Amino acid sequence: MQKKAILIDKKDNVATALCQLGKxxxxxxxxxxxxxxxxxxxxxxxxxxxxxxxxxxxxxxIKYGEAIGLATKQIRHGEHVHVHNVESQKGRGxxx
Amino acid sequence: MKFLGYRRSNGSAGTRNHVLVFPTIVCASTVAQMIxxxxxxxxxxxxxxGCGHVGEDKEQVIRTMVGFTGxxxxxxxxxxxxxxxxxxxxxIAGELAKxxxxxxxxxxQEAGGTSKCVEEGVRLAEKLLAEASSxxxxxxxxxxxxxxxxxxxxxxxxxxxxxPALGVASDLLVAEGGTAIFxxxxxxxxxxxxxxxxxxxxxxxxxxxxKISAAEAKAKSMGMDIRGSQPSPGNIExxxxxxxxxxxxxxxxGGSTTIVQVVNYAEKPSRKGLVIMDGTALDVGSNIGLIxxxxxxxxxxxxxxxxxxxxxxxxxxVSTNTDTYQRMKENIDIxxxxxxxxxxxxxSVGKQIxxxxxxxxxxxxxxxxxLGHREFDIPTLGPVL
Numbered sequence: 001m002q003k004k005a006i007l008i009d010k011k012d013n014v015a016t017a018l019c020q021l022g023k024x025x026x027x028x029x030x031x032x033x034x035x036x037x038x039x040x041x042x043x044x045x046x047x048x049x050x051x052x053x054x055x056x057x058x059x060x061x062i063k064y065g066e067a068i069g070l071a072t073k074q075i076r077h078g079e080h081v082h083v084h085n086v087e088s089q090k091g092r093g094x095x096x
Numbered sequence: 097m098k099f100l101g102y103r104r105s106n107g108s109a110g111t112r113n114h115v116l117v118f119p120t121i122v123c124a125s126t127v128a129q130m131i132x133x134x135x136x137x138x139x140x141x142x143x144x145x146g147c148g149h150v151g152e153d154k155e156q157v158i159r160t161m162v163g164f165t166g167x168x169x170x171x172x173x174x175x176x177x178x179x180x181x182x183x184x185x186x187x188i189a190g191e192l193a194k195x196x197x198x199x200x201x202x203x204x205q206e207a208g209g210t211s212k213c214v215e216e217g218v219r220l221a222e223k224l225l226a227e228a229s230s231x232x233x234x235x236x237x238x239x240x241x242x243x244x245x246x247x248x249x250x251x252x253x254x255x256x257x258x259x260p261a262l263g264v265a266s267d268l269l270v271a272e273g274g275t276a277i278f279x280x281x282x283x284x285x286x287x288x289x290x291x292x293x294x295x296x297x298x299x300x301x302x303x304x305x306x307k308i309s310a311a312e313a314k315a316k317s318m319g320m321d322i323r324g325s326q327p328s329p330g331n332i333e334x335x336x337x338x339x340x341x342x343x344x345x346x347x348x349x350g351g352s353t354t355i356v357q358v359v360n361y362a363e364k365p366s367r368k369g370l371v372i373m374d375g376t377a378l379d380v381g382s383n384i385g386l387i388x389x390x391x392x393x394x395x396x397x398x399x400x401x402x403x404x405x406x407x408x409x410x411x412x413x414v415s416t417n418t419d420t421y422q423r424m425k426e427n428i429d430i431x432x433x434x435x436x437x438x439x440x441x442x443x444s445v446g447k448q449i450x451x452x453x454x455x456x457x458x459x460x461x462x463x464x465x466x467l468g469h470r471e472f473d474i475p476t477l478g479p480v481l
Contacts (some may be wrong), residue, residue: 001438008260008442016256016335018436032443047335048253061337062166064260064348066290068341081337082228090286 005044007052010034011064014081021050031043041078049081055091061086097272099241100233100458102168103394106196109240110168111146111392111457113231114139114408115224116172117217118165120188121146121181124203127210128176129215138174138221141407141472144184153477160362162191164386165199171228172198174221176213177276200224203376209329233459241457244386244394244409245349246279248379251399252334253416255345257442258397258432262414264446265395266351270369277365277389278350279382281311285322286339287347290472296369297422301356307374314472326354327412349397361475362388379404381475383411393457395449403427405469410462412452414445429463 005015007029015029015036021044028037029052036052044050049063055075060067069086079085102110119128125142133138141164145157152370159310165173165188173192185201192199200220207213222269247254266276284291288308295301315322326339336342356369362385365371375385379402383394387409394409396402399416401424415421418433430449434440440448454463 003436003438006256006435006442008256009352018256031441032237045335049335049337059194063341064255065352066287066340066344068344069338082335083337086337088286088340090289090338092342 005050007031007036008063011062011065013055013062015052016049017044017046018029019046020044034080038078041076042080044080051075051077051079051081053077055081097238098235099238099454101236102171102231103234103236104168104196108168109236109392110170111241111410111459112169112408113228114169115169115172115174115221116141116165116170116227116408117159117176119143119146119176119220119467120161120183121134121178123178123181124176127204127213127217130210130214131174131176131221133227134214134218135221137225139407139470143471143472143474145474145476147181149182149476154182156361156477157474158187158191159360160384160388161188163362163364163390164384164408166192166195167209167387167390167408169392171231172224173202173223174217175199175201176202176217177201179438180205196222198227199394203286216440237273237335238269238454238457239451241269241391241393242275242277242365242391243269243413243453244277244383244389244391246379246382246386247346247349247397248404249398249400249402250346251416253433254399255342255348255447256416257435258399258414258416259345259349261432261435261445262349262395262397262449263351264443265449266329266349266370267353268446268450269453270351271352273368274370275365275371276350277371277373277384277386277391278347279375280346280377281307281374282315282322282377283346284308284343284372285312286326287343290344291341291344291347291355291372294353294355298356300358303438304355304372306356307372311374351396352370359389361385363392376475377481378473378475380471380473383409384473385475393453395452395453398428401427403464403469404471405462405464407470408470410456411464412449412456412462413464414449426467427463
């Protein structure tokens with residue numbers, strides 16, 4: 001059966017959709033013996049990320065077991081995680 | 097854990113037993129190809145280098161030629177020159193002799209033209225082939241393997257399936273005492289702090305920052321701002337949020353172990369474990385740099401599909417999705433798309449890649465080898481004068 005979403009590393013607090021997912025969908029992801037359940041609070045497009053737990057404003061977004069950016073506002077479990085609520089720590093030349 | 101490889105007189109371990117016919121200058125390409133064409137069982141690698149190199153470029157081209165022709169997968173090498181070039185067979189042969197490589201050489205001017213040089217070359221290549229054919233595989237510890245990591249024709253699945261799975265295989269090899277090398281410096285941009293945190297010591301940490309900022313500065317000097325434009329609007333639409341995330345999708349093929357060393361393009365690591373090679377993001381040039389750095393097997397992830405192989409080192413292709421695997425089955429060895437299909441996990445595909453690595457190192461031919469893919473290139477730092 002086609003997998004709905006993927007978790008790369010146990011430490012991650014986001015998972016990535018492998019197909020178009022809808023608001024209210026229940027999604028389970030896991031690595032080895034670790035699993036995590038989420039009810040989506042909004043639609044998530046293929047390739048986009050959703051939160052596996054609540055993330056505080058200023059908290060790190062963890063994917064690949066590493067911080068890929070910081071939350072610019074409180075993100076709830078099941079919310080879309082993208083440029084509207086995440087800021088790069090490194091990406092901009094003027095911010096080095 | 098062991099594999100079956102070729103033990104060379106200098107102590108190094110090969111996964112193949114090739115006789116290579118190699119022009120040290122572009123002018124000798126045709127003669128080299130003629131010789132190789134007449135001696136079945138030899139391989140040939142042609143390129144556009146050998147003259148007009150200065151400074152750092154000259155050093156890198158020579159280092160690449162020496163590393164490639166002196167590689168443990170080469171049982172013997174016939175160097176072919178013209179005679180008046182900067183990098184004559186003598187330049188390379190002198191370096192190879194220090195390392196105990198079996199080498200013969202011929203030059204067109206000295207032999208008295210194309211036909212005579214081909215005749216002499218055929219005689220020498222036949223001799224090398226006869227010698228090589230008596231060497232047998234033996235049991236060698238897997239800690240002597242250096243796995244080159246490469247990705248090309250990436251897609252939205254690369255960072256989710258094939259690269260993380262290859263990362264698992266890298267971790268397994270490093271856990272066995274082996275070495276994995278990843279490269280493509282521009283693709284590390286934005287993740288330098290993350291990589292630096294994984295550095296084994298302060299020198300490695302400094303090298304990571306230096307190499308990545310040099311790659312960025314070089315792109316800038318040619319009018320390209322890599323960092324400012326990342327991730328691209330297309331990347332963002334596809335779900336990539338930050339440059340860190342994009343870079344990590346590439347870097348993850350190196351797994352999660354400590355970075356023990358940073359080496360220059362075509363430079364051999366002196367430590368075992370996970371190594372960064374500073375170098376081009378162009379696939380063929382990356383492959384050849386990894387070989388010159390000592391990789392005896394390359395694992396290559398691809399989203400869109402790519403056919404490339406190398407003249408001397410097997411390349412294991414891993415597709416990121418099942419569509420590409422089905423379309424290009426004859427080119428692809430392992431399908432990481434099963435992770436999406438629910439028929440495998442990052443861990444299970446990683447273990448499959450590691451198993452394949454052992455088998456390929458021991459002699460199992462890859463799809464690229466079956467099809468005869470032997471792409472070769474030496475990247476130049478320019479300008480060539």
